[in-house]
Amino acid sequence: MQLLNALNLHTPTAPAVVAFVGGGGKSSALFQLANEIVAAGHRVIITTTTNISPDQMQREPVQITVADQPLPIAALQRALDQHKRCLVIGEVQAYKVRGIAPERVDQLVAQAAGLNVAAVLIEADGSRWLPFKAPAAHEPVLPTSTTLLIPVMGLDALGAPIDDAHVHRAEQVRRLLGLAPDDATTRLTPQMVARLLVHAQGGAKALPAGARLLPLLNKAETVTRLASARLVAHQLAGAGYGSLIGAVGVNPANPIIERWSPLAAVVLAAGQSRRMGRAKQLEIVDGEAMVVRAVRTALQSEAATVLVVTGAYADAVAALLSPLLAEAGDRLRLVHNPDWQSGQASSIRTAIQMLSASALLPGERFKGHPGARFGAALFTPTDQPFAPATLLRQLIRHWRSGAHLAAPLADGEMRGAPALFDAALWPELLTLQGDVGARPLLQKYRAEVVTVPTPAELLRDIDTPQDLV
Numbered sequence: 525m526q527l528l529n530a531l532n533l534h535t536p537t538a539p540a541v542v543a544f545v546g547g548g549g550k551s552s553a554l555f556q557l558a559n560e561i562v563a564a565g566h567r568v569i570i571t572t573t574t575n576i577s578p579d580q581m582q583r584e585p586v587q588i589t590v591a592d593q594p595l596p597i598a599a600l601q602r603a604l605d606q607h608k609r610c611l612v613i614g615e616v617q618a619y620k621v622r623g624i625a626p627e628r629v630d631q632l633v634a635q636a637a638g639l640n641v642a643a644v645l646i647e648a649d650g651s652r653w654l655p656f657k658a659p660a661a662h663e664p665v666l667p668t669s670t671t672l673l674i675p676v677m678g679l680d681a682l683g684a685p686i687d688d689a690h691v692h693r694a695e696q697v698r699r700l701l702g703l704a705p706d707d708a709t710t711r712l713t714p715q716m717v718a719r720l721l722v723h724a725q726g727g728a729k730a731l732p733a734g735a736r737l738l739p740l741l742n743k744a745e746t747v748t749r750l751a752s753a754r755l756v757a758h759q760l761a762g763a764g765y766g767s768l769i770g771a772v773g774v775n776p777a778n779p780i781i782e783r784w785s786p787l788a789a790v791v792l793a794a795g796q797s798r799r800m801g802r803a804k805q806l807e808i809v810d811g812e813a814m815v816v817r818a819v820r821t822a823l824q825s826e827a828a829t830v831l832v833v834t835g836a837y838a839d840a841v842a843a844l845l846s847p848l849l850a851e852a853g854d855r856l857r858l859v860h861n862p863d864w865q866s867g868q869a870s871s872i873r874t875a876i877q878m879l880s881a882s883a884l885l886p887g888e889r890f891k892g893h894p895g896a897r898f899g900a901a902l903f904t905p906t907d908q909p910f911a912p913a914t915l916l917r918q919l920i921r922h923w924r925s926g927a928h929l930a931a932p933l934a935d936g937e938m939r940g941a942p943a944l945f946d947a948a949l950w951p952e953l954l955t956l957q958g959d960v961g962a963r964p965l966l967q968k969y970r971a972e973v974v975t976v977p978t979p980a981e982l983l984r985d986i987d988t989p990q991d992l993v
Contacts, residue, residue: 525926527553528560530768530780531672531738532948533643539636540643541629541671545664546727547651547692548678549742551576552773554645555583559776562608566642569600569632571612572623573648573665581621584611590624591615595631597639604639623647629667646670655743656681656712657692658700658720659729666730675727676740679749682756683711700726714752717741718759721767739767744781745774757784761828764897782924785899789827789916790875791818792961793906794835794864799987803837806844807992809909813844814986818906823852824913826920827902830856831878833871835864867959872903876950899923901950903962904942907986911942915978919944922974931966933975934983940966941983 533540542557544550554570561568570584581587586603588596590612603610612632614622633644649664651657655678666673684690687708691697698707700723701716721727721739728737739760741753753769760767766785773779793815797804805815812820815832822830830852834841838860849856859878863870879898900923902916915932919942922930928946932939940963945953952965966973986992 525778525780525783526560527557527768527770527772527780528564529926530783531557533557533561539633539641541633541646541667541669542643542674543646543648543664543666543670543672544674544676545649545659546674546676546721546740547653547657548655548676548681549740549772550651550674550676551580551647553674553676553740553742553770553779554647556772556776556779557643558609558645561643567604567608567640569604569610569612569636569639569641569644571629571632571644571646572621573626573629573646573667574623574650574663575620576613576623576647578616578619578621581611581613581616584609586610588612589614589616590628595628595635597635600635600639604641623665626665626667630669633667633669644669651692654681654690654692655679656690656697656717656720658696658726660693660696664730666732668732670732670735672736672738673728673731674738674740675721676742677717677721679741679743679753681712682714682717682749682752686710686712714755715759718756718763721756722760722763722765737765739765740772741767741769742772744769745771750781754782754784757782760784761786764828766899780926783899783926784924786828786897787826787900787902787920787923788829788831788875788879788898789822789825789902789904790872790879791815791822791830791832791904791906792868792871792875793818793841794833794838794861794871794874795868796836796865800989803840804986805837805841805906807986809986809992814909815841815906816844816848817909818904819845819848819856821911821913822902822904822916823848823856825902825916827916828855829879829898831875832856832858833861833875834858835861835871867957868961869956869958872956872962873954875901875903876953880950898947900944900946902942902944905985908941908983909986910982910984912982915976915982916942918976922976927972927974929966929969929973931973931975932978932983934978934980938966938970938973938975939978939983
């Protein structure tokens with residue numbers, strides 16, 4: 525998947541201001557993103573608030589030097605008209621190119637809409653070519669207009685000693701981890717990396733209010749490094765943070781291998797069960813109430829949070845789920861849909877509103893779309909008691925690989941449940957009405973839905989008393 529897709533920057537409502545920090549490929553990631561933005565038909569300004577090498581400067585077709593004089597708007601416009609991109613720098617010296625002050629970046633951002641620029645990309649610190657680092661007191665140099673901060677780390681740092689040969693500012697890394705100042709033998713673990721990438725004095729240092737934080741775990745070119753990256757990403761997701769796993773510079777067409785984030789599974793249990801004539805959520809299948817089976821299956825998926833939407837039989841459902849609530853703790857929540865009689869769409873809206881606004885998980889919030897801390901929501905009904913957790917996990921893994929929508933395929937037909945929706949689609953889910961669920965959205969984007977072949981018997985609905993026989 526492309527960085528542009530993984531970052532959801534295709535159609536920005538305002539210019540994105542993306543700052544790259546850390547080590548292990550941040551320059552490569554910055555220029556990769558710039559290439560993708562231009563290839564998509566947009567315009568981009570590249571700049572730095574630190575020092576870059578003359579070789580990096582030569583990667584851009586036009587370099588515009590900005591000193592103390594007013595911004596050269598006309599020159600910027602000409603460069604963007606001709607190339608759709610330009611590099612804005614400070615003083616050029618013999619062995620390095622100085623960046624510009626963060627206030628100058630803010631001035632560029634203020635002009636970006638008038639220049640029809642989709643994004644301003646910033647390299648905001650240095651790492652001396654080492655794969656991992658902690659920032660010094662003067663780092664990073666972030667403009668206040670930053671909307672997305674991407675701390676980058678090279679996976680070749682994992683397992684290496686925390687010393688100056690492998691880590692930039694090793695003493696600072698050890699201090700943030702609570703290690704002895706002279707401990708150069710302890711090796712960097714996935715847990716340590718995850719902690720430092722989002723640490724307020726590490727990867728998240730100087731994060732402006734309202735900006736997103738999205739670590740990039742780079743150099744996942746081998747099976748071993750990919751496995752290690754997943755350990756880091758799993759730790760980050762458990763703390764409420766998203767991340768990207770990539771091999772930037774190795775595969776320019778698809779530099780991002782996986783995206784990770786806390787995901788939510790939503791069990792829809794609010795209906796009146798008119799065709800059943802009684803509460804089908806409470807009906808026993810293979811010795812267990814269907815709502816309990818559905819919730820247990822959702823808990824066996826890789827979702828960080830399971831949200832059960834109740835309605836017609838809220839008290840009875842809550843009573844049945846009380847053992848699981850005690851067992852799962854904060855991972856399982858109930859939310860009541862007071863408008864359940866209007867149909868399933870109201871339950872979907874209730875879930876999205878809850879996931880968007882509530883503090884279900886610790887950690888940084890997602891910004892830029894309604895998904896507060898969640899990258900996607902997986903909706904599953906209570907009346908498919910034979911749907912396995914493996915199916916839910918497959919839908920989630922397709923999202924990690926870049927799918928915005930995922931659903932089962934049975935007997936050559938795409939099914940409407942269970943189904944997964946990227947958070948970028950949540951505004952459309954909020955517009956649904958009636959008792960049709962999210963099927964209209966799946967049909968609208970049918971060509972983009974990634975399907976999972978599934979035996980039809982595993983998706984059999986229990987709607988009437990005869991279905992229980």
